[in-house]
Amino acid sequence: xxxxxxxxxxxxxxxxxxxxxxxxxxxxxxxxxxxxxxxxxxxxxxxxxxxxxxxxxxxxxxxxxxxxxxxxxxxxxxxxxxxxxxxxxxxxxxxxxxxxxxxxxxxxxxxxxxxxxxxxxxxxxxxxxxxxxxxxxxxxxxxx
Amino acid sequence: xxxxxxxxxxxxxxxxxxxxxxxxxxxxxxxxxxxxxxxxxxxxxxxxxxxxxxxxxxxxxxxxxxxxxxxxxxxxxxxxxxxxxxxxxxxxxxxxxxxxxxxxxxxxxxxxxxxxxxxxxxxxxxxxxxxxxxxxxxxxxxxxxxxxxxxxxxxxxxxxxxxxxxxxxxxxxxxxxxxxxxxxxxxxxxxxxxxxxxxxxxxxxxxxxxxxxxxxxxxxxxxxxxxxxxxxxxxxxxxxxxxxxxxxxxxxxxxxxxxxxxxxxxxxxxxxxxxxxxxxxxxxxxxxxxxxxxxxxxxxxxxxxxxxxxxxxxxxxxxxxxxxxxxxxxxxxxxxxxxxxxxxxxx
Numbered sequence: 001x002x003x004x005x006x007x008x009x010x011x012x013x014x015x016x017x018x019x020x021x022x023x024x025x026x027x028x029x030x031x032x033x034x035x036x037x038x039x040x041x042x043x044x045x046x047x048x049x050x051x052x053x054x055x056x057x058x059x060x061x062x063x064x065x066x067x068x069x070x071x072x073x074x075x076x077x078x079x080x081x082x083x084x085x086x087x088x089x090x091x092x093x094x095x096x097x098x099x100x101x102x103x104x105x106x107x108x109x110x111x112x113x114x115x116x117x118x119x120x121x122x123x124x125x126x127x128x129x130x131x132x133x134x135x136x137x138x139x140x141x142x143x144x
Numbered sequence: 145x146x147x148x149x150x151x152x153x154x155x156x157x158x159x160x161x162x163x164x165x166x167x168x169x170x171x172x173x174x175x176x177x178x179x180x181x182x183x184x185x186x187x188x189x190x191x192x193x194x195x196x197x198x199x200x201x202x203x204x205x206x207x208x209x210x211x212x213x214x215x216x217x218x219x220x221x222x223x224x225x226x227x228x229x230x231x232x233x234x235x236x237x238x239x240x241x242x243x244x245x246x247x248x249x250x251x252x253x254x255x256x257x258x259x260x261x262x263x264x265x266x267x268x269x270x271x272x273x274x275x276x277x278x279x280x281x282x283x284x285x286x287x288x289x290x291x292x293x294x295x296x297x298x299x300x301x302x303x304x305x306x307x308x309x310x311x312x313x314x315x316x317x318x319x320x321x322x323x324x325x326x327x328x329x330x331x332x333x334x335x336x337x338x339x340x341x342x343x344x345x346x347x348x349x350x351x352x353x354x355x356x357x358x359x360x361x362x363x364x365x366x367x368x369x370x371x372x373x374x375x376x377x378x379x380x381x382x383x384x385x386x387x388x389x390x391x392x393x394x395x396x397x398x399x400x401x402x403x404x405x406x407x408x409x410x411x412x413x414x415x416x417x418x419x420x421x422x423x424x425x426x427x428x429x430x431x432x433x434x435x436x437x438x439x440x441x442x443x444x445x446x447x448x449x450x451x452x453x454x455x456x457x458x459x460x461x462x463x464x465x466x467x468x469x470x471x472x473x474x475x476x477x478x479x480x481x482x483x484x485x486x487x488x489x490x491x
Contacts, residue, residue: 044317051359053316054264060222070461085359088428091461093359095178095490096283101217101227101259103187104179 027130028074030141031115035061035122041140043082049125050083051093052102057123066117066126067105074111078127081143178462178490190214191490193286194237199482206239210486211286213254225259227271253334254305269310272333276324276352277302277366278385278398286488290396290431292466293452293479295419296439300478301402302368302381303345307333322354331373344373350381361388366400378405394423404442415442431456433468439478446475462490 180189257271350368454468
């Protein structure tokens with residue numbers, strides 16, 4: 001009985017270790033178009049951008065926030081770590097803001113598409129998983 | 145019924161937006177349900193709401209295209225950030241005696257303004273905009289509001305639109321309240337058909353202060369002074385609004401009171417009313433709601449009291465089905481007792 005319990009405990013710990021490793025691997029990078037002057041952004045500043053409270057970069061150019069699709073695990077992680085909100089609450093909020101004249105984040109449906117968009121569009125900000133190479137974009141934040 | 149000016153402005157704005165968006169696309173051309181279509185610096189979106197009205201008693205049953213709205217917003221630079229909304233409203237499709245020949249449908253120019261971004265926190269707005277009295281009037285699109293029936297206090301006592309200038313303050317860190325001050329120097333620009341106006345307001349000035357404490361939860365106060373066209377009466381209005389959600393429960397409401405400083409055949413020299421709505425999310429998609437409202441209008445010695453109960457189903461953040469029953473009791477009936485069901489989509 002005790003042996004069985006020990007085996008289960010070891011298996012459980014092993015599973016937890018694996019899980020935490022994979023969670024670590026799902027860290028993300030906050031990236032911007034190279035035209036953006038900001039060197040680093042705090043989670044509070046990133047949140048203000050995605051909640052459409054900050055609309056322009058310091059030089060006055062327009063900020064274009066980019067999000068992943070609603071079903072993306074990376075978006076869920078971003079919502080929890082940076083925005084501290086659920087998908088449903090954010091969808092309702094962005095719908096209201098859109099009607100009030102503020103544009104919700106643009107959607108890109110993969111890391112690759114996100115990277116291509118950020119690279120191409122001046123003023124764009126987005127996020128990709130840490131395992132994706134952030135080629136030709138600027139990293140302004142990291143979510144562990 | 146559509147005024148030539150509304151048609152002309154709609155065409156001019158859409159043409160200008162399409163021409164300007166023809167330059168190098170900043171935001172990749174894309175469509176997303178609820179977020180509209182991005183074309184260059186412009187976003188094209190709208191909403192539609194179809195309502196089945198099944199009033200109790202002998203009143204006519206009807207299927208109505210309550211709203212078909214198109215709005216275009218542009219983000220060009222710090223100085224050019226136009227917004228335009230036009231709407232086809234109250235188009236009866238079918239009624240109990242057959243296909244409608246209804247001529248009551250009309251086109252309304254809801255909003256046309258430009259925003260100048262003065263700073264991160266401060267925006268200057270000029271044009272025709274929604275009046276910030278309470279919250280419902282500012283988000284009145286059917287897919288965004290909780291019920292088919294609009295509470296009387298959210299529309300009957302003030303002008304829904306302000307044509308003039310406005311200053312909006314919103315702190316990026318949300319540490320301070322949001323403030324909107326506005327002024328309309330004359331009459332409503334490109335006014336709705338007179339037959340649809342309860343009364344016309346002019347010389348409007350007001351302030352709305354709102355304390356958000358969650359994404360959409362907030363408490364607000366509104367004050368406004370206006371003149372009622374054609375009467376010489378001056379109206380002073382004050383209101384409070386609030387919304388709070390806790391887990392699956394939600395509660396919201398608005399209360400307004402107005403004092404009219406001269407009497408021109410009015411039954412009262414004041415008017416007041418409000419509603420309180422409670423909701424409960426049975427699942428992430430399905431909610432049950434109920435509200436009670438009381439409204440004492442200036443033209444009537446008796447008040448209106450209504451209760452409403454219903455359910456909504458939201459399979460997508462931009463799509464909602466609603467069904468509800470409204471019952472008048474006591475005094476005046478502004479909204480007919482009966483059942484309404486609707487389908488609305490933000491596109």
